[in-house]
Amino acid sequence: MPKAKTRADGLVERCRVINGKKRHFYGKTLKEVQAKIDAAIVEAAVCKEKGEPFIDVADAFWTKKEPTIRYGSRRGYYHKVEVAKEWFGGYGMREVTTTDINRQLMQMAAQGYAYKSIAGQKSVLSLIWQYWCAEMRGDCNPCTLLKLPQGLPQKKRRAPTDAEVSDVKAHTEGFGLCPAFMMYAGLRLGEVMGLQKKDLAGGEINVCKQVVWHNNHPEIEELKTDNAYRRVPILKPLQAALAGRLDGLPDEAFIFGGERPYTKSSYQNAWLQYCQDIGRAHDSGKRYKTGKKSKDGKVLYKTVMEPDFTAHQLRHEFASTLVQCQITPQVAKELMGHADILTTQRWYAEAKASAVDEATAILNAHFGS
Known part of the structure; x- marks a missing residue:
């Protein structure tokens, strides 16, 4: 056993492995x-048996992970880490079982959380154990063999109604140019906000950056994936909406905002x-004080409208139109900027009412013959 020594400050020191x-x-x-x-x-023996405290590992994981996460995703990740700590x-890392x-994920399901929320929580837990x-x-990851609860609701983004689509198509003047970019090009909101005049050339839109709002302030960031x-x-309806609108605008100017993109x-x-x-807004049922009295x-x-x-629902409309027009999955994937066409099919594309009516007529003709 190493001998103790007395330091210059009078404290006794001893080293142990x-x-x-x-x-x-x-x-x-x-x-x-x-x-x-x-x-x-004693503490080391307990730690060896139970593993490091989960809360310490989760904090260390977040310290390393946070700088690598895009601003827009950071809040969601942080919330999931905090839920895991709760x-x-x-517990120690080895004490937590599959x-x-x-049990915790089942409780989330019972509370009405959707598939994506529960799957995201499981993913963050797995990342903590991987870390x-x-x-x-560490020597185990209880998430490896874990399956998500059966029958979780999967909420799809609602496509705009035919009436809403007609109204958007009829009003591309003024700020209507913004929804036109979603309707006829399938761009994401951040991509539209990041468009500069120089990005529209040769009959094409060069989608190469996006605006991410840091609180209220716009920041230009790279796109999430290579795809x-x-x-x-630039399809004909968008060409018509753009006609003369960008004349006199500097090449570096943002189409929505000018020298800087719009704030949130x-x-x-x-x-x-x-x-x-x-005519496409409704009373939210919320009210706020005006600071005045009658x-x-x-x-x-x-009234809050x-x-x-x-x-984003208009981007959904563009994807549905691609399906209706029988654009091949590979081309649709490229136009939408998805890494996997299954993403487009799962979350965006759905049959439009007119397509269902057309299918009904075809089937009736077939069976009636």
Whole structure:
């Protein structure tokens, strides 16, 4: 056993190797130092049996992971890490079993969470255990053989109605150019906000960047995947909507914003105003105080209006149109900027009412012959 030595500051020091790591212990007396060594040995034995505390591993994982996550995804990741800490914060890594995790996911399902939310929570849990195995010499991952609960609801994005689509097509003036880019080119909102005049040339849209709002402020960022970088043809309806609109605009200017892209609030206000102008907004049921009072002293409130549909639903419409026009899956994948055509089919593309009517007529003719 190494001998104790007295330091210049009067403290007694002793070194011990515990679980393969050399550690230094200090105290005013040899008895105090030995007590610290004994406590560390017990703690190491417990840690070896139960694994490092889950909460410590989760914090270490997040410290390393956070800088690698895009701003727009960071909040969602952080929330899932915090949920995991609430579930298993009092356990060691080896104490948590597949059954424990499945029980928590089943509770999420019982509370009405959809497939994507539960799958995302499972994914983050698995990443925490992967980090433990790779960085802290862990030796198991209870998520490996875990299956998600059966029958989870999978919410699809609603396509705009035929009436909504007609209204958008009829109103491409002013801010209507923004929804036209989704309707006729299938661009994401961030991609539209990042468009500069120079990105429209030779009859094509060069999709090469996106705007991500950091709180309210626009920041230009790279696209999420290599497949998102693409060239999309400017179809005739979009050509008509663009006619003369960009004349006199500098090549570096953003189509929506000018020298800088729209802030988040500027976009939201413009979108709501557009939807109101075309008769596609509704009373949300929410109210806020105006800061004024009526003549009889009552507080006055203002109605909060909401758009009937979002810009992203028009990207959905573009995908549905690709399917209806029998564009091949590979070409559709390229136009939408997806890494996998299954993403397009699963979350966007669905049969339109007119296509169902057409199929009905064809089938009736077949069976009636």
